[in-house]
Amino acid sequence: MQINQKLVEKFFSGQCTAAEARLVSKYLADENNREVYLNSEEWEHFEPVEKVDEKISDRIYVKVLDHIHDKRETRRIRFRYLAYAASIVLIATVGLVAYKLTNNRVAKPSYVASNRSKPVTRVETFITNTSAVKKNYTLPDGTIVELYPKSEVSYFPFDQGKRDVNLTGQALFRVHKDKTKPFTVFANNLATTALGTVFKITAFKKGLYTKVRLIEGKVMVKPLSKLLSAGVETVYLLPGKVFTVNMQTYAASVKPFNVEAPKQLETLDPGKAIVTEAAIVFDNEPLSGVFNALETKLNIKINFTPSELIKMEFTGQYEFGRDDIDGFLKMIGSLNNLTVDKTDVGYTIKKIK
Structure with missing residues (x-):
């Protein structure tokens, strides 16, 4: 009996006789014969829609686990596992060929998009x-x-x-x-x-x-x-x-080498904080002056109540580029019993009651 596409289509549609089914099954067992109906590119892109029935899959899985720790049946487990794997591969192959044949009747195959994420392109600035x-x-x-x-x-x-x-x-x-x-x-x-x-x-x-x-x-x-x-x-x-x-x-x-002192750019009023190329320098600066200076130079909004900051001062510097404003404000807050809350527009600073 000659194997042709019509007979293979009958095989997958369930219209073959028992003798024909055995013949086609044996024919498709040869990998070279399968290439007639699907090429390597289609195999690469194919994602079968049909899956092994969950009940059958569960039985296979449980069957393997039942024997996996039984040392006396090591060889039998190996052969059974291979048989189960072969069954699953056969089901996938059948579905793949059927997919190819079905699509050949109407148009060229359209490939299913892969779930694998594409590599992110990193752009150099x-x-x-x-x-x-x-x-x-x-x-x-x-x-x-x-x-x-x-x-x-x-x-x-x-x-x-x-x-x-x-x-x-x-x-x-x-x-x-x-x-x-x-x-x-x-x-x-x-x-x-x-x-x-x-x-x-x-x-x-x-x-x-x-x-x-x-x-x-x-x-x-x-x-x-x-x-x-x-x-x-x-x-x-x-x-x-x-x-x-x-x-x-x-x-x-x-x-x-001689490290040059940072060049002084300006003095902020009324707090007298000094601004250099590298930092805002505070020397016994009232906290209200510190917050005002940070608002001015960093273009941020800091809400506070001046009466809560009476007799609170700070000596130190905020270094441009190096210091983080969140950490800097929290450090000042912890030293002076203040809470620092970040808002949508800036920061709110309050005295802990």
Whole structure:
């Protein structure tokens, strides 16, 4: 008896005789014969609609579990399990071929969309200073970058437990404090890593020297690629130290440098808080003056009752880029027995009764 598409269609529609069914079943057991009715691409995209009846599936599952701990029947379990698996594969194959044949009657097969999630495209952001003056930029985590002329930074989203930034040129970084996400700047085969600090890197492509100056905190400067092969070692910088490497000879050194005091930009009235390039500095400042200064410079709204803050003062500084306003206000609140509640428009501060 000759096997043809008409006979196979009869087989799946249940119209074959017993002899014909045995013949077609044997024919489809050969993988090469199945390829006549469906190709590898269709197999790749196919998702059978029909499933094994839940009662049958449950019986198979229970049957396997009943014997899985019986050491005396290890071989029998193996063969039974394979038989069950083969049965399920056969059912899936039958449904697949039937799907193909049915769709051939009306049109080309349309593929069922996969439930597998597509990989998320991560887009790199570039910031370039083409002007003749230094410019300030704020990164997504709150870090402030003072980018010098003819310099560029780039970064991918900070969503994978780290904050990596590429630098070409010169920039000062006021790194936002976040112990869970190290902040690393890659420049001229050096990786400078910090958790929350202020440092300045000079790394022009054609520059003879690459330099890392630490102004506050602590950083690790790690050589990569050519510098690592040339024997440049990892160093840990302390404030007031500069790491310098000659990009031709690969000679490296650590020397002290004079840390310039932050330039004073303005004095806020009436509280007399001093604003520098790096921070708002408070010296025995009444809390009402502290909150007013934060409102002005950070463009936020802080609601409070002045009479509740009498004789309350604060000495310290709010560092741009490094400090988080939530944490800063809560720190002041805990020191002065105040509650700090975040609202839709800002913050509300009250004295604890």
